[in-house]
Amino acid sequence: MLWLGVAYLGALAALLITSLWTQDDFTGTIQRAWTLENFRTLFTVEVYRTITVRTIAIAALVTVVDVVLAFPIALYMAKVASPRLQRLLVIAVLMPLWASYLVKAYAWRGMLSADGPIAWIASPFGLGTPGYGLVATTITLAYLWLPYMILPVYAGLERVPDSLFEASADLGGGAWTTIRRVVVPMAFPAIVAGSIFTFSLSMGDYIAVKIVGGTGQLLGNVVYDNSSTANNLPFAAAVATVPIVVMLGYLAAARRTGALENL
């Protein structure tokens, strides 16, 4: 526990301290003088607000897409599939996690390219590939984080007793009513638990954006550009506090739903 505290919280503290320093633009040397200059730039220059809003929107969209895709799969796994099939499906869901993140992102780059399979399938219908951009980023991130949504929702649905389904049917509830009035409310904390993964992972991502994002940039890219290419570590640290604050807010909201006990 002590180790975790030192290594993890220590790194975060170092990050916050760095964000209060500044750097020499010409030589890139960090100057250790206290200033709020980085945060002033962050809040006053409009482009950073735009990027923050865009990042939150993408993270929310990825989460919604993952919920919509994961819920039916998890419901089928938990309540319909035979025990044998259930095990096979769990393995199938976990399998993409064995492959490297980069391989999967580059696979989507190939899929979405102008001479890729999506363009090939869509062309008879007069459509094309969405190309590289925010749509491609959303698709790729939704694909990457889908297992992290399916598993908690599956675990949550498994805990819903079968007798509740029967009771709902006895009282005249159809399939839709049962899902809407019984299953979703009971699985909601699990969905929120899954969304913590999909939302936080999307908030911090920059590699998928670099690979399929075209000209788009998210907060992660601003951090990356400032730390690795512009040499401005203090400003990168200041930008990095934005997702931290957003995630703290998100976790506080999630806690109210009781989702954290579902993890």
Next chain:
Amino acid sequence: MRRIPTKRLAAIACAGALALAATACGTSSGDGDGGPKAGEEQGGFTAPDVPMLDKLGDMEGQVNILAWPGYAEDGSTDKSVDWVTPFEKETGCQANVKYFATSDEAIQLMKSGEYDVVSASGDASLRLIASGDAAPVNTDLLTNYGDIEDFLKDRDWNSVDGQMYGVPHGWGANLLMYTKDVVKPAPTSWGAVFDDASKYAGKVTAYDSPIYIADAALYLMKTQPDVGIENPYALDKDQLAAAVDLLKKQKANVSEYWSDYLKEVAAFKSGDSVIGTTWQVIASTIGDSVDAVLPEEGSTGWSDTWMIGAKAPNPNCGYAWMDYITSPKAQAAVAEYFGEAPANTKACGLTSDASFCETYHATDADYADQIWYWTTPISQCLDGRTDTECTDYGDWTTAWTEIKG
């Protein structure tokens, strides 16, 4: 953004007036006592006191090389392209090569102190000297230094007060590349990626670095005299805003920005990009489906210098590499592969294409002066204006983030 103290800036302005051969405060060469401390004539630019190697010692057995892609090929890209293996056999120094994508990345990596030598462009070299990350180079220890073209020595971007901080490697221009089947007629102007970019909407590509703003500034300099740009690296606030406007318009048509050159190779091969800025090495890698031209406006370009790290763990192997890479044979190989003019023109007799050096104007000092070499923009205007303050690299970095939106 934090400003650099004015006094120091004045100094850097003089020392940093790259590409402008005749500046009043240009480095004076051959005065004999060119120690790194004697920087007063440059208006106060004092390079940090970093010791220079006096004599060579035993080889350390390895050397960590930080290079532009294509500068240190060991046969892994193409079996026939290999000048690193002969170096290893000759010197017994195992070469550990890392490629970098932008000058900023090179500076960041050099700060780690893990690398011995780096191929620095003009927008990086002076910053490395100023930050004390690069050491002066004792050219007496290099056998091939004498054969390097004189117009590349003791220049503002590779020396301070007559003391060389590296060995000139080669120079060239950023080119306009296009896919021959798609882009017709063949473009002759940078207008193809700026004013006329909408013709290839969603298929244009551009270099992902703040320094690319200079490309837009160069185009404005040639096409819109009203903006009054004299030097693409000396932009006042209004001129920078004009360049940013042009780049924001361009962005609507850009498929993606590239910094990893392999990403550009892949994008042109798959057809996701059909026109954009490039280096000759990229066009050579892609092959016959593309062509790379020098547009009529001229171009931005690079003049690279091999520098040695101040904290180099393997200085002797580092010197061995600097000497080897400027030898005629290695220069011929790297220049022909990368597509640039070699600094050591003895290489011209060894290229497989006999007219190579003519094509690249390797010995033509006047031509070399017409390329706008990558330079770090600083607030003291590099074009000599004193009535206004120019935008510095920090401003350009912020502007670049804004352009990308």
